[in-house]
Amino acid sequence: MRDATLSGPGDSLPGSKSSLLPRLEWRIAALKNGFQDATAYRLEFFLEVFGAAFVPAAIQWVLWYALFVMGHQETIGGLTYHQMLAYTFTSILFTQIRGGDHDFELVEMIRSGGLSNYLLRPTGVVEFVWIRGLAPKLFISAVCLGIGVAVSFFYPELSAARMVAAMGLALLGNIIAYQIGATIATLAFYWEEAYSMLMVKNMIVQILCGELLPLSLFPASMTWMWKSTPFYLYVYGPTQYALGRWTTGEFMDAVGIACLWMLGLWGLVHLSWKLSIKRYLSLGG
Template identity: 60%
Template sequence: MNWRLAALKNGFKDYTAYRVEFLMEILGNAIVPAAIQWVLWYAIFKTDGATELAGMTYVQMLHYTLVSVLFNQVRGGDQDFELAEMIRTGQLSNYLIRPVGLIQFIYIRGVASKLLISALSLAIGIVLSVSVLSSEASPLRMIGAMLLALLGNVIHFQIGAVLSAMAFRWEDAYGLLMVKNMAVSILSGELLPLNLFPESMSWIWKSTPFYLYVFGPAQYALGEWTHLEFVRQLGVAFLWIFVLWVLIRFTWGLGIKKYVSLGG
């Protein structure tokens, strides 16, 4: 069997071995942020009496919350932390002698659960698009949005892989990866719609690929992006993937030359 298929199969087995925990993790990642956002929107629109916020009504905010929760489930996991830990502890040596691409192997094994979750999220999203969301939403838009979210998953891992290579020099890249995750939480649209940023500060999130994880897919799914804009953003995503692929080869190529398997 091709090692990539074997890695994917093993990833599915690992994440579904404890089904209750797996389900609770999914529900927790969905319910908690959705509840926080709903309380915030209720306080702004119902308690304070606001009619619009950054051009969005109460209903539009709720719709954003619904779809953003779906795409947030697809956002990258913690494979980059695994890579950094392998470098720090010396476990990387066990993989260097195997006939597999290490970074590909770690990603494929880790993305298995996200593929399952993305399928479930897509099914829910399609139902929402024909029953709850605005008339601009559609199953076709939801499928395209999920594709963009999956590309965001790839980008998220690639950025983590580049940063984890710092462990070759610093021994531990944990702090750097945590900072990256905090930035992603703010700049991906996971917590709040990015159009709440002041116009003078919008360049911050536009200059990173993080908005492709949640905000971008949500915008397309809700009909806020035209099809042409969606295609343009797909091009942006593929460009980021290519640039980060080059950076991975460069940083890991240098790192392997300095690697000494001494353990943590």
């Protein structure tokens, strides 16, 4: 077996090393691999991105047109027709970055036994799946950022600098969304399925993240509903800041809240996986 024999099996066990560079190396490689996987079918990839962006936008446009123009309303919830459209089209840019379906991927892996492929590799399985799923999202966020910055030159309400910062908040939202999904996914260890739970979560998120409607339309007595979840940090928060409707102070508060959510959820993800992995059956082999 030629010179490869010079390095006997497992002679170096890099898992015991703790230098930062190799650990960064696999993360970069996983990002690259995730992007290659997501874009293996180019047409499929672009249709998914643009389909997901423009169908909800078109529906909202029709709705606002009916309410404002045909219904002769000047403002709704304090927002004019143009402000509402600005919200709709800016929020689309952030909607593309939120979530993803890697929490569903985790559930399927637990259910089918596909998790076995990842458990024996010297990487954290939850982080590995997230990084691979994040890769296309990063690409999309770069495209959305470019669009946002370009539009800001023609539409003064949208600030380029604020757009960059808001995209950062949207990426924190992506982490939070995955952490929640990864925690819920552990239910599959107990119930063998957690698809419905994730679906219910996604429906709640769609309403409370500001993707369908600006959260400022919620009655004052009901604002606690979205304020008590981190979902508004995914779309509503970034959109408000990018459009100059949040002050930098409010934005910084939101970043602080996002960090607290991430920290708490990081602990929850670790705990839930540590406890429930003992019930893994590794089926299908």
